[in-house]
Amino acid sequence: DAGITQSPRYKITETGRQVTLMCHQTWSHSYMFWYRQDLGHGLRLIYYSAAADITDKGEVPDGYVVSRSKTENFPLTLESATRSQTSVYFCASSESAGNYEQYFGPGTRLTVT
Amino acid sequence: AQTVTQSQPEMSVQEAETVTLSCTYDTSENNYYLFWYKQPPSRQMILVIRQEAYKQQNATENRFSVNFQKAAKSFSLKISDSQLGDTAMYFCAFMSGFGANSKLTFGKGITLSVRP
Numbered sequence: 001d002a003g004i005t006q007s008p009r010y011k012i013t014e015t016g017r018q019v020t021l022m023c024h025q026t027w028s029h030s031y032m033f034w035y036r037q038d039l040g041h042g043l044r045l046i047y048y049s050a051a052a053d054i055t056d057k058g059e060v061p062d063g064y065v066v067s068r069s070k071t072e073n074f075p076l077t078l079e080s081a082t083r084s085q086t087s088v089y090f091c092a093s094s095e096s097a098g099n100y101e102q103y104f105g106p107g108t109r110l111t112v113t
Numbered sequence: 114a115q116t117v118t119q120s121q122p123e124m125s126v127q128e129a130e131t132v133t134l135s136c137t138y139d140t141s142e143n144n145y146y147l148f149w150y151k152q153p154p155s156r157q158m159i160l161v162i163r164q165e166a167y168k169q170q171n172a173t174e175n176r177f178s179v180n181f182q183k184a185a186k187s188f189s190l191k192i193s194d195s196q197l198g199d200t201a202m203y204f205c206a207f208m209s210g211f212g213a214n215s216k217l218t219f220g221k222g223i224t225l226s227v228r229p
Contacts, residue, residue, distance in 0.1 A: 033216075041221060042204055042219040042220055042221040042222050045217070045218075048216060058216065059218075092158075102217060106155075106156065106157060107156045107157075
């Protein structure tokens with residue numbers, strides 16, 4: 001199916017485990033983003049990527065790692081999950097820089113116990 | 114750094130009536146973009162409307178319109194003829210217009226309930 005997808009949709013993990021959230025888009029958009037959504041904070045940018053092999057930190061990057069070896073994929077890894085990383089994670093993509101709409105995936109609800 | 118403030122956490126409106134959601138922002142830039150996103154219970158983020166700062170005319174999309182006051186750094190969303198399907202969380206967002214900076218800064222959101 002065309003669009004932007006995230007997997008898994010729901011994940012429960014334990015403190016200290018490594019977790020990878022997947023994001024895949026079929027539009028060949030240059031830009032991809034990872035946000036986390038927490039009550040009282042809205043959405044906050046974790047990392048973004050302007051193209052394959054180009055990534056940069058957002059507002060809350062600590063504890064997260066990203067890679068972008070292919071244009072269509074932008075995985076987000078929590079190297080050692082903590083309870084404070086319990087959140088809903090959204091991936092987004094946009095065609096280019098500037099005033100281009102960001103298209104959001106359906107989100108992944110992650111619970112760290 | 115840019116900030117976006119949505120000071121009302123919740124609002125309620127009767128079906129078919131009009132409601133206005135407030136948003137203020139802070140920036141030193143002159144060229145930027147503003148957005149309203151809708152997040153229904155399905156959690157999907159949906160773009161409702163966008164406004165370019167260099168345009169004086171307020172953006173409209175069917176029942177949705179904005180009141181953009183650049184000097185006051187205010188960007189409110191007006192929903193006319195409210196429908197039950199408008200029940201959602203609404204986020205105001207800011208994007209810098211400079212170079213390759215496509216990052217969105219979001220407000221905390223407002224929960225809108227439309228009463229039948």
